[in-house]
Every structure is written in structure tokens, then in C-alpha cells.
Amino acid sequence: MFYGEKLSSLRELNGLSRKDLATRLNVTEQAVWQYENDATLPKIEVMNQLRTIFNVETKYFFTRNYLASEVSEERVAYRTTDRESRKKTKLEVTYLNYIDYYIRYLEQNLIIPEAKINQLIQACQLILNNSNQSRSALIQQVAAYARAELGLQHNRDLMYVLEKSGIYILEKNLGMQIDAYSTITKAQRPYIVLGTFKKSAVRRNFDIAHELGHFLLHRTVDMSILTPAELKAIEKEAHLFASAFLLPEANFKVDFQKLRRKSNPDFYIDLKRKYLVSLTALEMRAYGLGLMSYQENRYFWGQLTKKDYKVNEPLDDEIPPIKPGKIRSLFKFVLDHQVIQLADLLGNFNILPEFLSQLFNLDEHFFDQYLKPQQDYFSQAVIDLDSFRQKPLSE
Template identity: 65%
Template sequence: MKLIFYGEKLSNIRKLNGLSRKELAEQLDITEQAIWQYENDSMLPRIDVLNKLGQLFNVDTKYFFTQEYLIHKVSEEKIAYRAEDRESRKKTKLEITFVNFLDYYINFFEQNLLIPQMPIMDIREKTLKMLQETNEDRNECIKKIAEFVRTELGLENNKDLMYTLEKSGIYIVEKKLGTQIDAYSTVTQDGRLYIVLGTVKKSAVRRNFDLAHELGHLLLHDDVDMDILSSADLKTIETEAHLFASAFLLPEMQFVKDFQSLTRKSNPDYYIELKRKYLVSIAAMEMRAYALGLLTYQENRYFWGQLNKKQYKSFEPLDDEIPPVRPGKVRALLKFVLDKEVMEIEEICKEVHIRPDFLSYLFNLETDFFKPYLTTQKDYFGHTEVIPIGDFRDKTSTR
């Protein structure tokens, strides 16, 4: 029986790892033309090249000789980047491949579980209806939607934002996105929502705003084709997502009451306790307050002068004291499935011809995450020690 090399699988796994053909060729010490020929099924790689590919991508060589299983559920028009980020077409295609892999393996691990209807789906439908039926200014509608969503999610304290969004049904993961991209969001063809956060170390308040911003995209811009928007249109939807995040994290009635207690509204140092409470940056709180008419023009000018003078634009008070929270839902899913022996990691890897390190890379897990499940003699966990799917918050999930 003749073995068939599937070049599409090499192309996809190369993109998953963020490599161009040229970069992969350099790592394998072959020509870029050779990579092109492999991926277009024009030439079969030598044995030594196959072995290097397996080591580099943490797969068995047999991986490249089985048909592609990846299901393409994400497209360019559904990737919500910052306006400037969309200039990189290459980057967008790489991230599409990443989310398609991510979605495939989450489906793989969930296939034997009963997953209930998630609240975020109902919230999205109601939000869309509010946008379609409103006769008022769109920005005013977005503010109302933000407070409506906060109420629907039952978010009382911003420190619980990550947990609340994951519990609502959004899948949040971390990935190396470089220094230019903070986060992005997308929705699959069958309606699964993703937020991808960069792993570059940043403050908890910055991460909270990223989460709220991407939530805004997922709720407000489902009907927007991101791939054909002009630069001006992209800036408009970015502004809308910012507006949503601000109103969502700083609900008007509560924030106005707290802000009015400040004795020096134009001095950034007087915002520190509010920052501790809301987990929102000093700069973002002032912008929200100014938009609500809580500062005069002169107070606003003086505030930004002081912010620059104190060099708070790059680093604010408390930024190094409040640890950012890490996602926990996907980790809890994997632990639940493996602890309960719904699946065996060896069987999973054997079925799709990958190695555990492939999954560690995909889900941004520590390299020894699967080690307890690879030993012959297992430590079996009692029921109380297993993280349930419905309550995956882990106190160790903060940096």
C-alpha cells in the first residue's frame, strides 16, 4: 500500500506554529521551494526531514500520512483585531489556523460530555435585538447594552470578570501574540465564542479592559464583515468596543457616586483607591468621568498633564501589585476529562498522531501538565478533588 503525504497537514501545522515557509526551511536547512513542493504534494520529504518535522511540531511522522482532520470554522471576516493589527494579512491567516485547531481539540475533549446551553448565547440574541430595534443614538444604545450585559452576567466585582465570562460560555485562551497585539476575538460558524489573550506580561487592569473590549466585539459586531472594512470603519468599531468596555466595567450610577467622593479630581494619585475597587486603569476612569461630565475642561487638561509628568502612561500605581488572572475553563475541561478517565491521553495522541507537548503548546499549558496522566501507576482523585466543569475557578490561576 502506497503511503500518501498530505501537504495540507504540513501547511496547517506550520501556520499553527507561526512560521512562514522561509522560516521553516531555515530551521530544516532546506530550501523554501522544497517546503512549497511538500505542501502542494509535488514532492515527498526525505526521512531525515520527516523526523525533524515530527520533533519540531511534536507529532509522529505518521501525522503527515493521514488525511487532514481540521475543520475550518473560522474565517477572516470574523477575526476582530485592533484597527492597526489588521494590516498584517499573514498574521490573520495564522490566527485563523490557530483557532481552527483550538476549536477542533476542544470539540474532541467535549465529545463525550453533555454541555448545557450557555447564557452568553441568549445574551447575544437579546443584544442583537436591542441594536436592531432601537431608535436612539447608537452610542447611547451601546451604553445601555453594556449595563444590561453586566446585569445578565451577574458581575458584581470586576475581579471576577475572567471567571464570569468563562462560566457564561466564552472560551478564553492565552497565546504568544507578539508585542503589537493585546488580544482578539472571534466566533465559529457553529457559534462558539473565543477570546485570545496575549501572553506578554501586563497589568490586571489592562487585561480586564482587553476582556471587556473583546466582549464588546462579540456582542456588537457579529454581523460585521471585518475583512472588508475600511480603516475608518475599523476605527469606528474599535471606538464602539472601547465605549462598551468603559460602560461595562464602570457602571454609571455606581461610578458617579464613587467618583464624586474624590477631593482632587484632576490629580491622578487620588484615583488609586478607585482603581483598586474597579480594577480599571486611572486613565480609563478619568476618560469615563470626563465623558459623563464629571470634570471640567480645565480639570481634564490638568489631569493629563499630571499623568504625563508622573509617567503613569506606561506604568501606573498598583500595576505591579494586582496579579492578572489566567483563564481556567479549558484547563478545567482537560483535567475533568482526564481525571475522570473519560479519555486517556495516550489514546488521544495515538488516534491523531500527536504528542502531549503538541497539546501543551496549543493550550498554553506548562510542559509537564500531562505527565501525571502518562504514568502507568496513576494517582486517582476523589470526587471532591476534581474541578467540575461548572466551577473551574482555581485559586492558583493568578500570576
């Protein structure tokens, strides 16, 4: 029996409309609708095209759907302008459900350390429940507490520290308008998805901290029912959190006071190198802390425009963006230690290696070594592989 819902899910996973897929298959949009609703069985030549387009075996469409709805739209935190597209949100939910299913499959025979991030979320909720302080003061208190609890000493280690805390960070083509988004599944597994569009390392750092802010500040907020004004307020809070988290007040004040000219962006370059945040983020933090006058603030932004730093800042081409490593390390661990055989993984789900490479944004040759006899090689994972341990056979 052909399961049209699996075709529908694959189409959404790849960001295709029915019209898009119809064009690639050289059939009508109505024909695609019929395939997905089990009204018509695709011809053999169409099945072969589907196999090539989606990197799955033909048998994939003749086995029951295995995806579970672990991610809900109301828990996906987008930027304000992105939320306007409900269709886009639905596509990302499909993507996250695929991602989450395969991660759970890879981890099923592993002992995974308790996610520190979930404990941190609960602790921060207690801080936020303190009504004796302003919301702004509470957010900055949460930021300072989170940085201390996570043990973040230098912002260059932000990606590593958050992945170690239990957050799964992925890269995906989100287009030019979307920087990142985040969600927590029904099973309390947190995800941050970063866009692959070219972006400086410092701006990516801010994106990651911004999404962490959503986890800690807005865990219980239903994003799908907020008005544009409410969404804007939510984004502003996450922005404030990221600023306070990446630029701890006490240390930043000391460093900022050493600047010879507070209104000239060029004098911020050493601070950018130290904190790995943009010149604009540094200035906005300083202005927010009352370290600059209104006139200095205006002159800074004027100079920023004059020097064309709004598009490309100094050091942007010198500091390489850090790439996520946890999921890559997870694949390496289970395959290197033969917890799971790649052939079994592919055979169980009737998928091709390219399916996984594209889904998890891995190098196109990542699985090559597991498709032929093992050879001795040396590798160093981004995430400490000791954090993964195979369950005893008795379990």
C-alpha cells in the first residue's frame, strides 16, 4: 500500500509546494494531491523520480509513517516578521519532527547525561517570578545567573557550552530573512536551528544567545497566539537577554571605560575581538548601561553608516563562525562503536545516505567510510565523546 502522507511529509521537509513538486515530476498539481491523499498510485517512472528527488528507496512509500508529532507550532520561537508566515512554520515543524525522530533513534541505546539546560530553565523561572524587580532587571539577572551556571568563561565557547548543556544545535538553509529559531519538544528536548546564509561569527553568537533567551524567558509562552506587538516585545526581551549574557555588566563596564573615544566605532574593535559580538551590540549595551550620552550615541551611529559598517564590520572576515558539533559527534559515536550499523539504519527506514547528510547538514561524504571496510583513521570530535556511553547489554 502506498502511503501518501509520507510523500506529503517529504515534500514539506524539502520546502516544496505541491506545485513545485508537480513541476519537477512533470505532472499536474492535482496529480500530486491525488498521490498524497491515496487517490492514485504514482506510475513507476514517477516513483523513480521521487526516489531521486528525496534520496529514499521506493519501499519508503510503502511502509507506515513513523514520525510522531513531538514539536508543536506554538512552541516555535521565530523572529517577529517570520511569524507572519504560518506555512513556513508548518514546514519547520515537519523538519524538526524528522530531526527529533532520528536523534531519538540514535540515542535509544545510549546513556545520555541529564540535560543541564532543563534544570536551568526551571531555576530561571523562579527568578522571573520575583515581582519585586522590574522585568528588565529580572532579565539581566537571569542572564548573569545563566552564564555562571553554564560556566561560560569566553564567548568563543558558547556553541560548545550550550551543546554540552543538552541543547541540539543545527544548521539549515532558512533563506536570507531568517537568522535562527528555537523550540522545545514535548519530551523537553531543546533545539536551536541556525540559518546557513553567510553570516559573521559574532552575529551568529548573538543569534544563539538570543534563542537561549527564549528558552529561559519564554518557555511557557504560546507563540502562535501573540499579536505582532506582543511578539515584538518578546523579541526585545530575548535581545536584552543576549546582550546581558554575552557582555557581563561588571567586566564590560571596566573594559568600556578604557576606550579613548566612545563615539568612534573603530575604537571598539579590540572589544569586539575579546567579546566576539558586533560593534553595534557593544555600543547598544554601553548605551543601555548609561555609559554613553545621547550625543555620543547619535555620533556613533552616524559614523557606523559613514564607514559602511552596518553591512560589513572590521574582523567579520577574520573570525570564522563556529559550526555545531554535537549531532555529528553523536553519529560518529554510534557508528564508530557499532552501536548501530549504517546499513541497518538505512535499511530500517528505506533511506539513502544522502537523505541523512542533507537532513543534518553533514558533509556529503560523511557516511562514505561506513559504506566500505573500516580503515584506521584519526578524528577529533567537537563534542567530548565521553559524554555518550553505551547502555549495558543487561539494560
